[in-house]
Amino acid sequence: MKKVIIINGSPRKNRNTRKMCESFAQGVIKAGAEAEIINLYDVDFKGCRSCFACKLKDGKNFGRCAYPDGLLPILDKISAADGLVVASPIYCSDVTGVTRCFIERLTFPFFEYKEGYPSIAPKRLKTAMIYTMNISETLSNQMYPDLYDKTEFMITTVFEKPVRIFAYDTYQFDDYDKYVVETFDKNKKLKHKDEQFPKDLQKAFEAGKNMIESISF
Ligand SMILES: Cc1cc2nc3c(=O)[nH]c(=O)nc-3n(C[C@H](O)[C@H](O)[C@H](O)COP(=O)(O)O)c2cc1C
Incomplete structure (x- = not known):
């Protein structure tokens, strides 16, 4: 069975980004494949340590990250999968640091x-990116x-170019009255959440379905 790994790069496990991931997963399942969502903030890891084991001539881990931490089994899972989704909220004008x-x-x-920086990924995975953010x-x-x-x-360099899915103007707080928020109107946010967010979820669902349908069996 085809499998898609979905990386939730938000620390929150039940909010906008995770919901978009779940909807994408439902689309994948609807199309007859398997989906697994991984909450990145649960994984004990850091960024690249510049050990260069992946670039070592005749190295046993050439072309593979072998740093022994919590991310290693996930990287191996992705290498064996058919599709990858990376989902992140925008934090300080970028994806989250963990992402x-x-x-x-x-x-x-x-x-x-080497000339042209060729990809040596085991598979040219289908990919998608999900971005959620406060702004319009x-x-x-x-x-x-x-x-x-x-x-x-870099994702485009080593895999296929990602499909992009956005959720703008997301509902950030459980209760806007509890926080100092002058730049966002609570009622406009609520309206957007009720009227637009379900459409964003639907877009994620369709993208999940399309990803599987575009993989030749
Ligand atoms: C530390 C932090 C920084 C943020 N920076 C931005 C930003 O630069 N631009 C933006 O549009 N939203 C920003 N946001 C809002 C989040 O991107 C938005 O609420 C997102 O949908 C949250 O995803 P979640 O519900 O999955 O946690 C920020 C939120 C936090 C906590």
């Missing part, structure tokens, strides 16, 4: 320091014109 560390560890071993689509386009291309550059 960045994950992308480093995943992608750096899979390209060679218009503001995201103005404020982060290069962010998504830059985030995806």
Whole structure:
């Protein structure tokens, strides 16, 4: 059975990003494949340590990250999968730091320091990115014109170019009245959550279904 690994790069396990991951997973399952969601904040790991075992001539771990921490079994699972989804909230105008560390560890071993930087990933995986954020689509386009291309550059280098799914203007707090929030209107946020977020979830579902349907059996 085809399998998709979905990485939730949000620390919250039941909020916007995780819900988008679940919806994507439902689409994958609907199309007859298997999906596994991994909460990255549960995994004990750090970014690349620059050990270069993955680039060592005749090294037994050439082309593979072999650093022995909590991420290692997950990297091996991804290598054996058919699809990969990386989902992250936007934190301080970027994906979360933990998501960045994950992308480093995943992608750096899979390209060679050779002309054209060829990919030596075991498979050219189908990929998707899910981004969730507080700001609107218009503001995201103005404020982060290069962010998504830059985030995806290494993933595109070693795998297939990701499909992008966004949830803008997300509902951030359980109860807006409890926090100091002057820049966002509670009622507008609630309306967006009730009217737009279900459509964003549906887009994630369709993308999950499409990913499996696009994989030739
Ligand atoms: C530390 C931190 C920084 C954030 N920075 C941004 C930001 O730069 N731009 C933005 O649009 N939203 C920002 N947000 C809001 C989150 O991206 C947004 O609420 C997201 O949907 C949260 O995902 P979650 O519900 O899965 O945790 C930030 C949230 C936190 C906690």
